[in-house]
Amino acid sequence: MKLELRDISKRVGAEVHIHETSLVLESGAFNVLLGATNAGKTTLMKLMAGLDIPTSGQVFYDGVDMTKAPPQKRNISFVHQFFINYPHLSVRDNITSPLRLAKVSAAEIQRRLDETADLLRLGPMLDRRPHELSGGQQQRCALARAIIKDSSVVFLDEPLANLDYKLREELRAELPGIFSNRGAIVVYATSEPAEALMLGGRTAAMSEGHISQFGQTADVYRTPLNLTSAQVFSDPPLNVAQVEKRDGRIHLSKDFSWAARGIAEKLTDGHYTIGIRPHFVRPNADANASIPLHGVVKVTELSGSESVAHFQINGDVWVSQSEGLHPYNVGEQHDFYIDDTRCFFFGADGQVLV
Amino acid sequence: MAKIKLENIRHSYYPNPSNDDDFALKRVHFDWEDGGAYALLGPSGCGKTTLLNIISGLLVPSHGKLVFDQKDVTKLSPNDRNIAQVFQFPVIYDTMSVYDNLAFPLRNRGVDEAKIDVKVREISAMLEIDDMLNKKAAGLSPDNKQKISLGRGLVREDVNVIMFDEPLTVIDPHLKWKLRSKLKELHQKVKATMIYVTHDQTEALTFADQVVVMNFGQVLQVGSPQTLFDRPEHTFVGNFIGSPGMNILPAEVIDGQVWVAGCQIDVESKTTDLPEGKLEVGVRPEFVTLAEKGVPALVRNLMDVGRHKVLETLVGDKKVHVVLDEHQEVSADQVYLQFDPNSTRLYADGWLVDLHHELEGL
Numbered sequence: 001m002k003l004e005l006r007d008i009s010k011r012v013g014a015e016v017h018i019h020e021t022s023l024v025l026e027s028g029a030f031n032v033l034l035g036a037t038n039a040g041k042t043t044l045m046k047l048m049a050g051l052d053i054p055t056s057g058q059v060f061y062d063g064v065d066m067t068k069a070p071p072q073k074r075n076i077s078f079v080h081q082f083f084i085n086y087p088h089l090s091v092r093d094n095i096t097s098p099l100r101l102a103k104v105s106a107a108e109i110q111r112r113l114d115e116t117a118d119l120l121r122l123g124p125m126l127d128r129r130p131h132e133l134s135g136g137q138q139q140r141c142a143l144a145r146a147i148i149k150d151s152s153v154v155f156l157d158e159p160l161a162n163l164d165y166k167l168r169e170e171l172r173a174e175l176p177g178i179f180s181n182r183g184a185i186v187v188y189a190t191s192e193p194a195e196a197l198m199l200g201g202r203t204a205a206m207s208e209g210h211i212s213q214f215g216q217t218a219d220v221y222r223t224p225l226n227l228t229s230a231q232v233f234s235d236p237p238l239n240v241a242q243v244e245k246r247d248g249r250i251h252l253s254k255d256f257s258w259a260a261r262g263i264a265e266k267l268t269d270g271h272y273t274i275g276i277r278p279h280f281v282r283p284n285a286d287a288n289a290s291i292p293l294h295g296v297v298k299v300t301e302l303s304g305s306e307s308v309a310h311f312q313i314n315g316d317v318w319v320s321q322s323e324g325l326h327p328y329n330v331g332e333q334h335d336f337y338i339d340d341t342r343c344f345f346f347g348a349d350g351q352v353l354v
Numbered sequence: 355m356a357k358i359k360l361e362n363i364r365h366s367y368y369p370n371p372s373n374d375d376d377f378a379l380k381r382v383h384f385d386w387e388d389g390g391a392y393a394l395l396g397p398s399g400c401g402k403t404t405l406l407n408i409i410s411g412l413l414v415p416s417h418g419k420l421v422f423d424q425k426d427v428t429k430l431s432p433n434d435r436n437i438a439q440v441f442q443f444p445v446i447y448d449t450m451s452v453y454d455n456l457a458f459p460l461r462n463r464g465v466d467e468a469k470i471d472v473k474v475r476e477i478s479a480m481l482e483i484d485d486m487l488n489k490k491a492a493g494l495s496p497d498n499k500q501k502i503s504l505g506r507g508l509v510r511e512d513v514n515v516i517m518f519d520e521p522l523t524v525i526d527p528h529l530k531w532k533l534r535s536k537l538k539e540l541h542q543k544v545k546a547t548m549i550y551v552t553h554d555q556t557e558a559l560t561f562a563d564q565v566v567v568m569n570f571g572q573v574l575q576v577g578s579p580q581t582l583f584d585r586p587e588h589t590f591v592g593n594f595i596g597s598p599g600m601n602i603l604p605a606e607v608i609d610g611q612v613w614v615a616g617c618q619i620d621v622e623s624k625t626t627d628l629p630e631g632k633l634e635v636g637v638r639p640e641f642v643t644l645a646e647k648g649v650p651a652l653v654r655n656l657m658d659v660g661r662h663k664v665l666e667t668l669v670g671d672k673k674v675h676v677v678l679d680e681h682q683e684v685s686a687d688q689v690y691l692q693f694d695p696n697s698t699r700l701y702a703d704g705w706l707v708d709l710h711h712e713l714e715g716l
Contacts, residue, residue, distance in 0.1 A: 037526045164553045299535040301560035304583030
């Protein structure tokens with residue numbers, strides 16, 4: 001199965017919701033759409049699914065132009081953030097409803113029900129009504145209904161957003177396994193970078209109706225092509241600052257600079273934007289992190305296994321994230337050390353320089 | 355502000371509860387110190403909303419007493435308790451300006467306009483909504499609306515406690531960071547007693563100095579984020595805090611030696627005079643390493659989560675996670691696990707065997 005978007009865009013009145021986008025998705029892997037609310041994730045999914053028609057461009061399913069075909073002609077499933085089940089039907093009837101609609105034989109329905117209920121661990125709950133299930137089980141029920149159809153494309157629009165933290169963790173760990181070997185294209189929207197990393201597969205970083213990068217999830221995370229992708233894929237937020245390269249040094253401010261090395265050494269003199277992830281800004285100097293930043297601690301967050309400090313330098317707020325417990329005093333001066341070899345350098349056009 | 359005491363609070367939604375299972379709150383007994391930043395953390399159905407409703411006065415507990423400073427408020431109406439509450443969804447007046455929304459709780463109590471003006475400007479500056487004071491609330495984005503909600507909760511100086519019920523659920527992750535730091539900063543400035551209710555460990559741990567972990571209608575542990583991470587007193591706490599949570603494995607103790615999957619291991623806990631009950635060993639993924647020998651495990655999956663990798667293995671039929679560094683690779687199907695003895699603990703029937711106090715005393 002191959003799903004292709006060719007130069008599609010979506011405008012509503014004067015507003016552009018999706019800028020001209022081309023994308024090819026193939027079966028066998030998770031395709032994550034990662035971006036903040038209003039980045040265009042849901043709109044893009046709806047255009048793929050036929051729940052919305054693009055203003056321009058075409059949508060191909062296995063080479064066939066399906067741009068104007070309604071969703072029911074596309075063999076797709078859609079799972080939403082909110083658990084959507086038929087309240088008056090048992091879990092069994094909820095799950096099998098697409099098959100009964102399609103007039104599949106009773107024996108075949110039973111076979112697929114057993115398999116699907118097993119996969120989603122709903123076996124003991126088949127006779128209950130949705131309201132008698134926990135939130136996690138209700139969403140499993142909705143997922144089961146999407147899976148039992150054997151759709152060629154399954155759209156999951158932030159399916160874990162309304163679940164408790166631990167349930168989210170549990171179901172997220174199971175999802176790739178549930179869809180492996182089914183040959184379907186899975187498109188998964190999320191606003192959480194950590195979720196994209198855990199799901200693996202491929203990720204499209206989205207921002208303001210654009211896809212800024214699409215590739216293997218770990219590659220998009222490690223080697224962003226532009227500032228936007230690096231920002232979309234960073235939680236806590238990416239530290240961003242303006243620097244100037246001059247005399248073989250990187251100048252962060254009038255009186256603070258460090259010797260350029262690595263990528264920075266090869267850059268021509270001039271102004272650049274740097275981006276550095278919070279875990280490469282450390283509370284103590286080490287072999288890699290050696291460039292000290294003198295900041296004033298504004299806020300601290302200690303989360304048991306890690307410490308986060310928000311600190312201010314020259315009016316800019318930076319974030320440091322580190323393993324272990326580091327007791328900072330709010331309002332006090334503290335030196336943070338950056339691993340300058342992990343800095344991304346971006347040109348005036350926002351493209352990464354390598 | 356006040357010190358809040360929960361004295362032997364029990365609550366059942368049934369008229370004639372006959373056993374412990376009929377109680378949504380089994381027994382809660384502890385003090386919230388004046389000026390503390392607390393989180394009340396637990397999954398759906400753990401009893402945290404029941405407890406919140408008892409503190410705010412929406413619910414009168416079946417048993418026990420609620421005391422603000424010296425005063426018994428168990429049966430007082432929410433109005434008479436002088437508390438502020440911020441909910442999951444913005445509760446604001448759409449037709450009023452941002453200014454009037456923030457001024458409302460003060461005007462309601464007859465505070466004079468000059469004072470109100472000072473307070474509204476102070477709070478709106480802290481929340482960075484001072485540039486929209488004259489705008490109607492209706493047209494604002496969800497996060498700005500929630501900021502107004504927070505502002506309404508924070509604007510009164512005389513409240514006994516400010517309670518936040520999942521206040522950041524509707525906020526985007528990128529903004530969550532901002533609002534969470536804002537809230538933390540506000541607490542560090544105003545020093546009010548704050549109770550933050552959530553099921554999200556990250557929110558709880560980053561906001562609070564003391565986290566109250568609840569499940570099964572009881573408080574399982576109260577402690578700093580560091581304590582909950584280092585020394586969970588219940589396997590539920592070990593698993594709930596941390597991502598992935600603590601690994602829990604069935605264990606046997608023979609002559610003071612601990613055995614897991616046929617392998618003898620060292621633990622930090624005492625191994626003699628053990629309480630009755632099912633024995634388990636708990637160790638966090640951060641304290642498990644791969645070695646030449648140790649507890650045998652089958653490799654299931656290696657996840658690259660950016661800053662580090664998480665290896666999922668099986669010991670018997672139990673999942674054991676191992677945190678590896680960013681560049682580590684695993685090629686073998688079977689590995690041996692070593693547990694750091696200083697961070698490996700023994701649990702009996704879910705509870706840390708080293709606990710000296712009686713469970714009832716929690």
